[in-house]
Amino acid sequence: MIWVVAGTEKGRILVEELLSSGYKVLATTATSYGGSLLAAHENLDVKNVPLNRNEMIILADEYKVRLIIDASHPYSEEVKKNALHVSETAGIPLLELGRSHVAIPGAVEFDSYSDAADYLHGKAGNVLLTIGSKNLKYFRESQQQKIYARVLSLESSISQCAQSGFVPERIIAMKHTFSVEFEKALIREFDIKFLVTKESGAEGGVMEKAEAAAQSGVEVIMIRRPVRESENIFYNMDELILRAGEIVNG
Known part of the structure; x- marks a missing residue:
């Protein structure tokens, strides 16, 4: 059994590729939305609830996991730490x-959300946050700006917006990545002057957001990705699947 820590579009594709190669797969996601990305398959088991370290170790033993593949979001630091802990503890x-x-x-x-928020505070011009919902708490409006949060259209995301002080008229709830033209339309509609994004790669729609901002004269504020280096990180899916086969079948 190969355990894929999923929850992203790229994770979904990886699961499908592993299944088509004949592997049995356990896929876990932290939300029902992440689980909904995965189509049913006779060789696929899906768990779509948050798991702590102990629960992950129990799950690995229950499913006789021979390999863990972390396909979580690059900013899911806690998930990555937990996957590493399970790997080291269980010897997987x-x-x-x-x-x-x-x-x-x-x-x-910037390296942190708080530094980006400090940079923006007091600047004249509206701000569009495209950083998810977990770190909105660092950003506060000033008299010269309105701050809008674009988040997934999930109940949990809307709830986190409210907990961070965002009123409904400052919340843009949408799903997935968008075209350059759509991003430009959003910038025009809300008179955006600053766009905050994470360095989440091409899969996260960063290039479309950056191009729309450039064409609209909008300043981009980027939250740098945590630096992680390892010989076990693969950027090519085919190479990763080949290595997975060597481990599982070796």
Whole structure:
């Protein structure tokens, strides 16, 4: 059994590729939305609830997992730490499906959300946050700006927006990535002057957001991705699946 820590579109594709190659797969996601991305298959078991370290170790033993593949979001640091802990504790090999880094010319980059929020506070012009819902708490409007949060159209995301002080008229709830033209339309509609994004790779729609911002004269603020280096991180899915086969069948 191969355990894929999923929850992203790329994770879904990986699961499908492994199934088509004849492997039995356990896929876990933290939300029902992540689980809904995965189509039913006779060789696929899906768990779509958050798991702590102990629960993950129990699950690995229950399913006789021979390999863990971390295909979680590049900013899911806690998930990655937990996967590594399970790997080391249970002695199960761990591979990771990474995302290539994307450089955005002219972007102002920060290592933390709080630093980005400090930079923006007091600046004149509306702000569009496209960083998910978990770190909205760092951002506060000033008299010269309105701050809009674009998040997934999930109850949990809307709830986190409210907990972070965002009123309904400042919440844009949508699903998936969008075209350059759509991003430009959103920028025009809300008179955006600053766009905050994470360095989540091409899969996260960063290039479309950056291009729309450039064409609209909008400043991009980028939250840098945590630096992680390992020989077990693969950026090519075919190479990862080949290595997975060597481990499972070796």
